Structure formats: C-alpha cells, structure tokens
Amino acid sequence: MTHTEHPHSHDYDDGHHHPPYVRDYFFGETITVERVSPSMIRVVLKIEGGERLIGSGHPDEWVRLALRPDAETPVTLPVLMENGKWGRWGDSQDCPNRPYTIRRWNAGRCEMTIDLVAHEGGVAASWAMNAKVGDVVGICNPEGRFWIPKGSEWLLMLTDITGLPAVGRVLEELPAGFRTIVHVEVPSEADRQDIDTAADASIVWHTCHGLKPERPGYTELSRIAGTITELPEGPGYIYIAGEAKAVSDSRKHFRDVLGFDKNRIDAIGYWIEGQARV
Known part of the structure; x- marks a missing residue:
C-alpha cells in the first residue's frame, strides 16, 4: 500500500529486462x-x-x-x-x-x-x-517489484492489509491453474475481500492486524510466517509485504529455518512501526 525505500532483495537474472525508469x-x-x-x-x-x-x-x-x-x-x-x-x-x-x-x-x-x-x-x-x-x-510514472522467476512452479504471498491491493491485482493477473498460497493479515472478518483469480489459489485470512491490549504493535506477520513450516516441492517465489521489521523477520524464517533460496524472495517494507508512512 504505502512503501518505504527498500533495497532489492534478489539478484538473479530473471530474463526480464525492464527499460530504464522515465520520470513523468x-x-x-x-x-x-x-x-x-x-x-x-x-x-x-x-x-x-x-x-x-x-x-x-x-x-x-x-x-x-x-x-x-x-x-x-x-x-x-x-x-x-x-x-x-x-x-x-x-x-x-x-x-x-x-x-x-x-x-x-x-x-x-x-x-x-x-x-x-x-x-x-x-x-x-x-x-x-x-x-x-x-x-x-x-x-x-509507476515503479514495481513483483516478478516470478522463470521456471517457478508455485507462489507464496504473505502480507498485512497494506499489501492486500498488490495481492488482489497479482491474483487477478496470474495464469490459470498456477499454484498459489496467500496469507493476509487484516483487522477484522469484514475486511476480507472476494478476489477473482484463475490461479489454483488458497487464501488464509488472519484477523489480528491492529493494536490489541494483549500484545504490543500492530502486526503479527512474523508469527504468521512462523506457522508456515513447509513449502511446496520444486522452485517457487515468495513475496512478503508489510511492516518493515516483520517483513525482514518473515524473510529470515523462510531463508534460515526453511532453507529457501533468498534470491527467490522479495521482501518489501511498506511501513515502519512507530513512524509516519513516507
């Protein structure tokens, strides 16, 4: 939704060369x-x-x-x-x-x-x-980041509500039958969205975003990442978006605990806990 400045987290050659950015x-x-x-x-x-x-x-x-x-x-x-x-x-x-x-x-x-x-x-x-x-x-003019590496057989998306617009558009544009697992953290059941997709997609909604008396902070994204204990077989792509520290911790879980290739993860800090979203 909103985006902080971020370094690219992948360095593979995805075979997709974008023209230089044109300011307008x-x-x-x-x-x-x-x-x-x-x-x-x-x-x-x-x-x-x-x-x-x-x-x-x-x-x-x-x-x-x-x-x-x-x-x-x-x-x-x-x-x-x-x-x-x-x-x-x-x-x-x-x-x-x-x-x-x-x-x-x-x-x-x-x-x-x-x-x-x-x-x-x-x-x-x-x-x-x-x-x-x-x-x-x-x-x-827009900039973007999401790009599934060539030969990928599945996609995992993990975001808080700020990443939901990206999730919605990605799901609408995925090819038919492409295996996709989505976890989205939202404030309430009423914040779920019906999204049309031709992909073979499963969406899990986690209604825990926002301030709660029983815990600090707005987000449980890294806890949600930790509940994912196995990934599909074959090459895939993981896209994480949300609060910057939670996104970084989630990336570490997939990379260090599950041993997933860091070059096939895009992790984007959309906002920073305790700071204005700039």
Whole structure:
C-alpha cells in the first residue's frame, strides 16, 4: 500500500529486462470514492494525459500520490526545466506525497484505481477518509517489484492489509491453474475481500492486524510466517509485504529455518512501526 525505500532483495537474472525508469508527472481527478471494507477506501482517478503513462510491467506497481500542501493551496507538479532537470516553477510548493499500489489501471479510459488503508493520522490516509469526487492529486510514472522467476512452479504471498491491493491485482493477473498460497493479515472478518483469480489459489485470512491490549504493535506477520513450516516441492517465489521489521523477520524464517533460496524472495517494507508512512 504505502512503501518505504527498500533495497532489492534478489539478484538473479530473471530474463526480464525492464527499460530504464522515465520520470513523468500527472494530475488525477477523483471520479469515485467507495468504502470497500471497514479498513479500505477505494478511489478511482481520471489521469490527465494518462496516455503518456508508462507502466512498470509489475503487478505490484505503485505511484506516489501527491496531495495539497494545505487547504488553500492546490496540488502542483514538478516541471521539466530548460536544463533538462525536473524542478518547480515560481512559488509552487512541494506537495506531501506517499506511495500507493495501483489496484487497477485502465489504459483505454486513463482511469487508475487505488485502495488506501483507512486509519487515523497519516497524510494520505486522512485525505482518503475525507476524499470526495473532484479532488485533484498528483501522481508519477509507476515503479514495481513483483516478478516470478522463470521456471517457478508455485507462489507464496504473505502480507498485512497494506499489501492486500498488490495481492488482489497479482491474483487477478496470474495464469490459470498456477499454484498459489496467500496469507493476509487484516483487522477484522469484514475486511476480507472476494478476489477473482484463475490461479489454483488458497487464501488464509488472519484477523489480528491492529493494536490489541494483549500484545504490543500492530502486526503479527512474523508469527504468521512462523506457522508456515513447509513449502511446496520444486522452485517457487515468495513475496512478503508489510511492516518493515516483520517483513525482514518473515524473510529470515523462510531463508534460515526453511532453507529457501533468498534470491527467490522479495521482501518489501511498506511501513515502519512507530513512524509516519513516507
């Protein structure tokens, strides 16, 4: 959902060479706002000039959502200066921005669907909880990470609710019959989602996300990882997303306890316990 900066956790040659990232910026006008579940808000943005948008080719791709600096100041975008660098003109202000997964991209209609976790505090979450049709945000060309290595026979995804939009899109785009095991940590039973997939997928929902009186912190992702004591036979790919330390601990479990090839694990810290999501 949101993403902290992260190093690549794999170094294999997956045979998939992406073109270099192209910087570009767009305005997006909010055309629908929907409460998908108690903890998730879905906005659809009409992207101005979206025919220029260059997708990353990864189903977990994200954009940075730029918001108004304050109630009186509209969103502005960086511009390409005469010196060939991106900058700001006149007195246009930097806009607070946060990374979010693209749940769907309709290139023909230039419409982008983004699911945001609703929670108190946080620049983008506060915007989402009050979003209305007509709101304008800024976005950039997307980046992504998810890529199943060639020859893989199965996929395991482990995320908290912030990774659910990526899980949803991955499941929708997987090939028919591909063996997939998914574990998602959500705050409540009502936060489960029905996701269409042609894959041979099993989804386990863990309703333990959020502050609880009996334990510290928001997440039990690393405990959930620890309950996975065996992996399918043959080469596979493990994708982990959520709170940074929990993601790191989960990765260590698969690598050190289960002996899984670290080059076939992508582990992405979407947020950091106790820090604003930037």
